[in-house]
Amino acid sequence: MGLQAEIRRKIFHLVSLVIPLGYLMLERETTLKAVAIAFSFVMTMELARLFIPKIRNKVHPFFSSIMREAEEKKLSGVTYMLIGAWITIYLFEKEVAIIALLLVSISDTAAAIVGTAYGKIHLWQKTLEGTVAFFAVTGVMMILVDHLTLEQKLTGLVTGTLVELLPIPVNDNLSLPIVTAFAMQAVGG
Numbered sequence: 001m002g003l004q005a006e007i008r009r010k011i012f013h014l015v016s017l018v019i020p021l022g023y024l025m026l027e028r029e030t031t032l033k034a035v036a037i038a039f040s041f042v043m044t045m046e047l048a049r050l051f052i053p054k055i056r057n058k059v060h061p062f063f064s065s066i067m068r069e070a071e072e073k074k075l076s077g078v079t080y081m082l083i084g085a086w087i088t089i090y091l092f093e094k095e096v097a098i099i100a101l102l103l104v105s106i107s108d109t110a111a112a113i114v115g116t117a118y119g120k121i122h123l124w125q126k127t128l129e130g131t132v133a134f135f136a137v138t139g140v141m142m143i144l145v146d147h148l149t150l151e152q153k154l155t156g157l158v159t160g161t162l163v164e165l166l167p168i169p170v171n172d173n174l175s176l177p178i179v180t181a182f183a184m185q186a187v188g189g
Helices: 003-025 028-051 053-063 069-073 077-091 094-118 128-144 150-165 172-188
Strands: none
Touching (some): 003 094, 077 172, 150 172
């Protein structure tokens, strides 16, 4: 995927900010219901796209510029992001969940754009430059957060960066918020 396509994809990816920002203003149960409704809609569209050729032919031209090749015949990252968001909100403290979800929206976007634009040193399927961007953006977010301990911030920074970098065989929109939130909550007591 070229830089322009990656930028279009990540602009669309930034729409996921509505979840952690919405969760800042809403109660847990309301946010869980909203994410579940969004998931139901997206999953219905995904299944229709994957199994009904007439719908695939209408949807594909609209989304083809932001879909990875592997997503054309599988579930898209949006599906995994919604599942990851719901599980993260359900299982973890509000402050921890919000930060973990922000990593998916903002840090992952920075990593993808920087890695695509400037990446020269490849590590597994990622680039060192993209990983450094993820680390830097996450570090700034952790500095700005008041409601976490230093241990939680450092754990989130390191864990999130490793989950983003390592070739884990689970979509990072699912694994990143859950694993990072788990680690941050575990050290927070």
